[in-house]
Amino acid sequence: MNGTRPDGARTGKAAPPDAAKIEFRAVGKVYPAAGGGTAVTALGGVDLGIADEEFVTVVGPSGCGKSTLLGVAAGLVPPTSGEVLVDGRPVTGPGPERGVIFQQYALFPWLTVRGNVEFGLKVAGVPRRERRARAEHFIGLVGLGDFADAHPRTLSGGMRQRCALARAYAAEPRILLMDEPFGALDALTRVRMQDRLLDIWGRERRTVLFITHDVDEAVYLGGRVVVMASPGRVQEVVDVGLPRPRTEEVRLSPEFAEIRNRIWHAVYHQEGNTT
Amino acid sequence: MGTVTAPAAQPVREARRRRVPSRARGLGLNLVALLLGIGLWALLAGLGVQGLPGPVRVAHRAAEVLGDGTLEGDALASLRRVLLGFALGTALAVPAGFLMGWYGVARGLLEPWVQFFRTIPPLAIIPLAIVVLGIGETPKILVIALGAFLSCVISTFQGVIGVDPTLVNAARVLGAGDRVIFTRVVVPASTPFIVVGMRIGLGSAWATLVAAELIAAQQGLGFRMQQAQVYYDLPTIFVGLITIGVLGLLMDRLLLLAERRLGGWQDRR
Ligand SMILES: Nc1ncnc2c1ncn2[C@@H]1O[C@H](COP(=O)(O)OP(=O)(O)O)[C@@H](O)[C@H]1O
Ligand SMILES: [Mg+2]
Numbered sequence: 362m363n364g365t366r367p368d369g370a371r372t373g374k375a376a377p378p379d380a381a382k383i384e385f386r387a388v389g390k391v392y393p394a395a396g397g398g399t400a401v402t403a404l405g406g407v408d409l410g411i412a413d414e415e416f417v418t419v420v421g422p423s424g425c426g427k428s429t430l431l432g433v434a435a436g437l438v439p440p441t442s443g444e445v446l447v448d449g450r451p452v453t454g455p456g457p458e459r460g461v462i463f464q465q466y467a468l469f470p471w472l473t474v475r476g477n478v479e480f481g482l483k484v485a486g487v488p489r490r491e492r493r494a495r496a497e498h499f500i501g502l503v504g505l506g507d508f509a510d511a512h513p514r515t516l517s518g519g520m521r522q523r524c525a526l527a528r529a530y531a532a533e534p535r536i537l538l539m540d541e542p543f544g545a546l547d548a549l550t551r552v553r554m555q556d557r558l559l560d561i562w563g564r565e566r567r568t569v570l571f572i573t574h575d576v577d578e579a580v581y582l583g584g585r586v587v588v589m590a591s592p593g594r595v596q597e598v599v600d601v602g603l604p605r606p607r608t609e610e611v612r613l614s615p616e617f618a619e620i621r622n623r624i625w626h627a628v629y630h631q632e633g634n635t636t
Numbered sequence: 637m638g639t640v641t642a643p644a645a646q647p648v649r650e651a652r653r654r655r656v657p658s659r660a661r662g663l664g665l666n667l668v669a670l671l672l673g674i675g676l677w678a679l680l681a682g683l684g685v686q687g688l689p690g691p692v693r694v695a696h697r698a699a700e701v702l703g704d705g706t707l708e709g710d711a712l713a714s715l716r717r718v719l720l721g722f723a724l725g726t727a728l729a730v731p732a733g734f735l736m737g738w739y740g741v742a743r744g745l746l747e748p749w750v751q752f753f754r755t756i757p758p759l760a761i762i763p764l765a766i767v768v769l770g771i772g773e774t775p776k777i778l779v780i781a782l783g784a785f786l787s788c789v790i791s792t793f794q795g796v797i798g799v800d801p802t803l804v805n806a807a808r809v810l811g812a813g814d815r816v817i818f819t820r821v822v823v824p825a826s827t828p829f830i831v832v833g834m835r836i837g838l839g840s841a842w843a844t845l846v847a848a849e850l851i852a853a854q855q856g857l858g859f860r861m862q863q864a865q866v867y868y869d870l871p872t873i874f875v876g877l878i879t880i881g882v883l884g885l886l887m888d889r890l891l892l893l894a895e896r897r898l899g900g901w902q903d904r905r
Contacts, residue, residue: 435809436809437805437808437809454808455808455809455811457811459809460809461805461806461809463802463805463806465802467800467802467803467805467806468806469803469806469807469821469824470901470902471824471825471827471901472901480807480810480820481810481811484807484810484811484812484816484820485811512900512901513901514901514902528810532810532811
């Protein structure tokens with residue numbers, strides 16, 4: 362069920378594990394008991410490999426450990442057991458090869474769109490002119506060209522998330538880790554953002570680990586869908602196998618519906634699911 | 637407003653206007669309030685309320701003390717104390733607040749003292765200040781500084797611990813280390829809180845001023861009022877009060893301007 366495959370491949374033949382771009386090895390995370398409560402197992406030994414340039418989505422009920430999984434890969438959450446390897450090296454903290462997109466956008470509100478996009482470049486010491494040019498490119502890529510000098514509070518939710526996308530892309534990470542990035546958007550904006558993300562991904566390929574609680578989104582975007590269950594384990598990994606580029610036609614096809622239904626069942630009829 | 641129009645449409649428009657008063661309208665209302673206040677004052681004085689001088693007498697007195705230079709001298713002396721004390725207090729409060737918010741050790745060491753001194757009114761420090769520091773400028777400025785420090789340090793500290801952890805994480809994943817996170821995230825994120833703290837600190841500096849000038853001053857608005865009290869010279873007391881109010885208001889507006897400038901990125905609550 363685990364193992365790595367190139368995006369969209371249906372061969373079912375596992376590539377050798379050392380080819381994985383990201384590899385979770387028995388990753389466990391237990392949050393210690395706080396204030397008289399009991400310790401919480403957020404991840405209970407996750408094994409998962411993600412190939413270079415693969416687009417993997419993770420879906421599961423709320424509280425099953427999705428954000429923790431992503432946080433461990435980002436280097437923001439130290440695991441209590443196991444390890445994550447990126448390019449074969451264990452993750453010990455955040456790194457420039459991994460870009461992260463947060464659900465709450467996490468834009469710096471005192472900076473403009475341009476200032477936000479340039480932030481990582483500035484930290485990396487990219488000279489001013491190159492910084493400008495690169496920021497310009499990525500702001501254009503997400504379609505915010507006219508808003509480069511706007512402050513986040515003046516932007517809509519979709520535009521803020523596009524700015525966050527440009528900010529992550531500008532550092533040119535090989536890996537994008539996205540935690541329910543479109544969760545706060547209305548249905549229509551969300552679909553547009555999905556198409557835009559796929560469009561950008563098609564042009565500038567990255568390895569993507571995309572977390573969502575929306576089954577449709579998981580199927581539409583992903584080459585593989587990882588179904589997680591509480592507490593913090595991988596229940597099933599499903600090859601989507603739908604053709605790319607994904608279009609409205611794909612979204613409305615019976616094949617899409619079939620996979621969606623299957624994953625829906627895996628997510629919402631998990632054993633012991635009482636809610 | 638007074639015209640008769642379709643009653644159905646009117647309430648909506650009225651309600652909207654009430655919620656978002658235009659700038660000019662707001663200023664107009666402020667002016668009306670000012671005139672009403674002075675009118676009421678004149679009325680009370682006219683009715684012969686015990687010893688209350690009317691606006692005209694106070695204005696007359698103000699012209700006198702302006703003419704012979706005492707008001708300017710007093711205002712300058714007081715302003716100097718307030719500004720020095722305020723500058724000293726905030727200059728110490730901002731780094732102390734940052735230290736307390738950023739390092740648990742600093743918090744553990746500083747917080748008990750800050751909380752302790754916060755419970756003592758600056759006025760109560762004065763006897764101690766006189767005994768230890770004498771009757772020069774130093775004790776006055778230090779007492780004012782202490783008041784400004786205590787109000788500003790708390791809000792700086794709260795600004796720092798209130799920084800959204802996802803912003804810190806966002807900076808970390810973009811490659812920022814502790815130093816960059818501090819200068820590029822924590823400082824800008826807490827700046828609006830610091831400015832608010834400075835405004836509160838300024839208020840407390842003025843509040844402490846009069847008390848500080850009770851320490852054998854030769855000059856100053858508080859000193860002058862104190863003297864006037866001895867001679868039952870109410871107009872002078874009023875001139876002093878109004879001068880303190882106007883100067884305080886002007887300085888507060890300046891800081892408000894800074895707050896708008898530095899905190900303009902915030903969502904208006
Ligand atoms: N910092 C934390 N401290 C304690 N418990 C946490 C923390 N973060 C998450 N958890 C717990 O870990 C579990 C998994 O959380 P999370 O990874 O956020 O799930 P998801 O993203 O799937 O909703 C939840 O039960 C949550 O309450
Ligand atoms: Mg989550």
